[in-house]
Each structure stands twice: as structure tokens, then as C-alpha cells.
Amino acid sequence: xxxxxYFIALLGIFACITNAEATGTDQPMxxxxxxxxxxxxxxxxxxxxxxxxxxxxxxxxxxxxxxxTNDTRIAAHLAAQFTPKLSxxxxxxxxFHSGNSYQPEVEFANVKYAFTPNVSIRAGRLALPTxxxxxxxxxxxxxxxxxxxxxxxxxxxxxxxxxVDVNYRLQIGEVGNSIKAIYGRSTIETNDFPTTSNLxxxxxxxxxxxxxxxxxxxxVGYQERDTDSEYLLTGQTGTxxxxxxxxxxAQYDPGxxxxxxxxxxRKSTYKTGAMxxxxxxxxxxxxxxxxxxxxxxxxxxxxxxxxxxxGIRLANRSQSTVSLGVRWDFMKDTDFKFQFDQVKLSDNSNxxxxxxxxxxxxxxxxxxxxxxxxxxxx
Amino acid sequence: xxxxxxxxxxxxxxxxxxxxxTASAHADVVVIVSAKSPITSLTAEQTARIFLGKxxxxxxxxxxxxxxxxxxxxxxxxxxxxxxxxxxxxxTAYWAKVIFTGxxxxxxxxESNVAVRKAVANNPNAIGYIDKSAVDKSVRVILGxxxx
Numbered sequence: 001x002x003x004x005x006y007f008i009a010l011l012g013i014f015a016c017i018t019n020a021e022a023t024g025t026d027q028p029m030x031x032x033x034x035x036x037x038x039x040x041x042x043x044x045x046x047x048x049x050x051x052x053x054x055x056x057x058x059x060x061x062x063x064x065x066x067x068x069t070n071d072t073r074i075a076a077h078l079a080a081q082f083t084p085k086l087s088x089x090x091x092x093x094x095x096f097h098s099g100n101s102y103q104p105e106v107e108f109a110n111v112k113y114a115f116t117p118n119v120s121i122r123a124g125r126l127a128l129p130t131x132x133x134x135x136x137x138x139x140x141x142x143x144x145x146x147x148x149x150x151x152x153x154x155x156x157x158x159x160x161x162x163x164v165d166v167n168y169r170l171q172i173g174e175v176g177n178s179i180k181a182i183y184g185r186s187t188i189e190t191n192d193f194p195t196t197s198n199l200x201x202x203x204x205x206x207x208x209x210x211x212x213x214x215x216x217x218x219x220v221g222y223q224e225r226d227t228d229s230e231y232l233l234t235g236q237t238g239t240x241x242x243x244x245x246x247x248x249x250a251q252y253d254p255g256x257x258x259x260x261x262x263x264x265x266r267k268s269t270y271k272t273g274a275m276x277x278x279x280x281x282x283x284x285x286x287x288x289x290x291x292x293x294x295x296x297x298x299x300x301x302x303x304x305x306x307x308x309x310x311g312i313r314l315a316n317r318s319q320s321t322v323s324l325g326v327r328w329d330f331m332k333d334t335d336f337k338f339q340f341d342q343v344k345l346s347d348n349s350n351x352x353x354x355x356x357x358x359x360x361x362x363x364x365x366x367x368x369x370x371x372x373x374x375x376x377x378x
Numbered sequence: 379x380x381x382x383x384x385x386x387x388x389x390x391x392x393x394x395x396x397x398x399x400t401a402s403a404h405a406d407v408v409v410i411v412s413a414k415s416p417i418t419s420l421t422a423e424q425t426a427r428i429f430l431g432k433x434x435x436x437x438x439x440x441x442x443x444x445x446x447x448x449x450x451x452x453x454x455x456x457x458x459x460x461x462x463x464x465x466x467x468x469x470t471a472y473w474a475k476v477i478f479t480g481x482x483x484x485x486x487x488x489e490s491n492v493a494v495r496k497a498v499a500n501n502p503n504a505i506g507y508i509d510k511s512a513v514d515k516s517v518r519v520i521l522g523x524x525x526x
């Protein structure tokens with residue numbers, strides 16, 4: 001199914017090249033761009049790997065002293081405007097994943113039809129806008145941090161889905177409101193389960209609303225999907241598990257400083273939650289920032305078979321992090337960032353550490369992570 | 379010197395420094411529409427929303443087509459810092475997010491005040507910003523110091 005989308009996108013791009021007068025403006029029909037990050041990080045915890053998300057198989061700590069796996073990637077982006085109403089994008093990302101490779105993958109490929117400037121529909125591979133920075137989480141240049149707070153952003157492993165979405169934008173005085181509804185499916189690679197696996201989600205739907213008033217932004221989202229996580233955990237075929245997420249975010253950014261906070265409540269066979277709060281101040285080309293982020297251990301819900309030991313391990317993962325960092329806009333379209341994280345694991349889990357030996361418990365452990373990155377857009 | 383006097387002197391110095399900074403901003407930016415447009419005024423917030431692609435029409439209806447100036451020009455930096463409250467790297471970050479998520483594309487850019495004025499004058503839906511000194515009868519100032 002996904003291949004069909006890419007075909008449509010490529011066909012469209014070809015159509016626009018051959019029909020260069022179509023948009024009626026002086027803007028180029030096809031634009032090429034991209035972004036990237038070159039990052040390195042070190043963790044003081046040598047008994048496990050500090051990894052950003054479940055798709056990254058190894059990182060700093062146990063596997064490597066200094067590692068580039070978390071914050072190094074490059075992406076190329078092709079956007080085409082065929083007519084004022086019809087457009088398409090294709091984005092290919094290369095980042096570290098299983099097989100210890102940076103093999104490029106299609107992150108986004110979709111066609112958009114705008115009925116009016118305020119009502120549009122898209123089909124193809126789309127971002128899932130769970131959080132304020134979900135759609136741009138790979139684009140380090142777009143935010144102050146080295147990466148979004150992992151306790152919160154890890155709650156949503158699905159970065160893209162093969163879906164259809166409808167967008168409606170409304171302007172009331174100076175307040176802008178945009179609402180998005182999405183339906184589709186997704187498959188993502190994850191290392192959360194006993195072996196590297198593909199987590200499939202079907203009947204994925206969600207509704208997301210963003211209200212903007214001057215420097216203030218509020219984002220609320222609700223989504224559901226049926227996943228095969230139990231099958232991946234136990235190896236036994238059974239019913240799909242319904243996952244649901246409720247996420248709320250608020251941001252205030254008048255220009256010279258910013259403050260933001262996000263919160264998520266997740267339900268599958270267990271219920272869990274996560275939040276962060278972050279603030280930064282812009283002094284000329286420097287933006288120092290401070291973030292506190294944490295997630296709570298899951299509590300199992302009734303009505304499901306008793307959880308497996310792997311299920312308990314996954315649900316229990318809980319940790320908190322205090323991050324202090326600075327972004328330096330030292331060059332046009334390029335920044336440098338440095339971040340210090342103090343991580344504390346919960347009293348009954350190894351947190352989100354990966355590759356911890358089976359007989360090792362790091363419950364309650366504290367360690368620090370140092371990261372540096374150069375982000376760029378082109 | 380008494381502590382109060384020291385504070386007073388420090389404040390004076392600070393005020394002096396601030397006034398120097400204001401005076402050194404050479405470009406005097408105004409937001410314009412065509413003289414043929416029915417729009418007579420816009421707030422900074424409404425203008426910012428149009429230039430960021432968050433609004434595609436004027437508050438009283440009618441499509442709004444923003445026309446930008448060249449990247450790195452003093453007038454552009456002045457406009458975005460005063461009206462949109464973003465410096466050039468914040469603006470690049472904003473558009474990176476919009477472009478790479480497929481949500482939109484930045485406004486068309488023209489190379490000079492005169493080019494923007496001509497383009498705006500010829501299109502009743504266009505909105506642009508130019509230096510105050512480049513304003514003539516073909517356009518109407520809707521935000522910023524009115525021209526005598």
C-alpha cells in the first residue's frame with residue numbers, strides 16, 4: 001500500500017516538472033532541501049545503553065564510551081507544488097537503526113489537496129502529531145534542546161503512519177485554531193521486545209487540535225490504535241491490544257524566552273503517564289535552557305491476562321531527568337548545542353536503558369549523560 | 379557617592395545605552411497593501427500570522443498574499459524582529475518545521491523595496507513591507523508610522 005503512495009508522489013513530482021506554469025506564481029515548482037545533525041554523547045552508566053527511542057539498538061554506556069547513534073541523522077526533502085491546490089512531499093531520512101546501519105528510509109511521502117487555503121486532505125506516509133514537536137522531532141534545528149525529553153517522547157514510538165488526514169484551520173480574531181483528524185496504520189521497528197521486531201498498529205485514528213494566540217500555543221490530542229504488542233511479547237497469537245493516548249501541551253514563546261510543558265496519559269494493558277517542563281532564555285546567539293522530565297511506572301488494568309515478565313519489565317520502566325543545556329546559533333542555518341543530563345532510574349526498573357545484562361539490576365541508579373550536536377538545515 | 383545616586387547614575391547610563399541602540403536601527407519599516415485594496419489597517423499580530431502562513435486571508439476576508447524581502451537584508455531583519463518577534467535563526471527554524479512537515483512554504487521573496495512596492499501595488503491581495511522612504515501613492519501603509 002505504501003509503495004502506491006510513493007508512486008503517486010513521484011508521479012506528481014514528474015507531472016509538475018513537465019507543467020511548470022501550473023501554480024501561476026513566480027515560486028519554483030519543486031523545492032529541494034534537507035536537514036541534519038551530527039551528534040555525539042557519553043553516559044557515565046557503563047551497564048546499559050542510553051538510547052533515545054526504541055528504534056535505536058545501541059548507544060553510549062555499555063556498547064560505546066562515546067556514541068553517535070542518538071543524535072546523528074541526515075534527511076533530504078523534496079516538495080512539489082503542482083497547482084495552488086495540489087502538492088506533495090517526499091522525505092528520506094538516514095539515521096541509526098537495527099543492523100547497525102544508517103540505511104535511508106522514507107519518513108514522509110504524501111500528496112496534499114487543499115480545497116481552500118484552510119481545508120486540506122493528505123494521503124500517504126504522514127507524521128503523527130502527538131506532541132508539540134512530534135512532526136519535527138528529527139529536525140534538531142527547530143528546537144532548543146539536543147533532542148525532545150525522552151521520558152515523554154518515548155511514550156509515542158510511532159513517528160509516522162500510512163494514513164489519510166484532514167486539516168481544518170479557523171481564524172477567530174487573532175486566535176488561530178487548527179484541527180486535524182487522522183486514520184491509518186503503521187509499522188515501526190522496535191527493540192523494546194525480546195528480539196528486534198516490527199510493531200504493527202491497525203485502525204489507528206486520532207484527533208488533534210492546536211490553538212494559537214500570539215506567543216501562546218496549546219495542543220491537545222487523542223488517539224487510539226490496535227497493536228500486536230502482546231504477540232511480540234509472548235510469541236502467542238491473540239487479540240490485538242488497544243492503545244490509547246491523551247496528550248496535552250502548552251508553549252509560551254514571546255521571542256526572547258520560552259517556557260513549555262507537555263503531558264501524556266497512555267493506556268494499553270496498563271496505564272502510565274509522563275510529563276516535562278522546560279524553559280529557556282535567548283541572549284543574543286545563545287539559548288540556555290533547563291528541563292525536568294519524568295514518566296511514571298505503569299499500573300496494570302483489569303480484564304487482561306496476567307502480564308508476562310517482559311510485559312512487567314516494559315510497563316515498569318520509569319525514570320526522571322534534569323537537563324541543562326545551551327544552544328548557540330553560531331552560523332547561518334547552523335547551531336551547536338551542548339547538554340548535560342542527570343538521570344535517575346526508578347526504584348524498581350532499569351528505566352529506558354537498553355542492553356542491560358539479564359542478571360543486572362540498576363534500580364534507583366543515578367548517572368549523567370553529556371551530549372553535543374551540530375544541527376543544520378539546507 | 380550615596381547608593382541611591384549610584385543606582386540613579388546606572389539607570390541614566392542604561393537609558394542612554396538603550397536610546398543609542400534604538401537610534402542605530404536605520405531601517406524604518408512599514409507594512410503596505412495596494413492603494414486598490416480595501417484594507418486600511420492591520421495589527422502586528424494579524425500581519426505576523428499572514429507572513430508566517432498561519433492565516434491566508436485578511437481579517438475582513440479576501441485572500442492575503444505576503445511578499446517577503448531578501449534573506450539577510452536589514453529591512454527583513456527589522457520587520458521580523460519588530461512585528462513577528464523572531465530573529466533570523468528563529469525564523470529559519472520556524473520555516474524548517476513548516477516546510478519539512480509539508481504544512482506550507484514561505485512567501486515569495488523580492489530583492490528590493492521598489493520591487494516589493496511594485497508587486498504590492500499591482501495586486502490588491504498582496505501585502506508587503508518596505509522602508510518608509512520607498513512609499514508612494516501606489517500603496518497604502520497599514521501598519522507602522524503613517525507617511526505624511
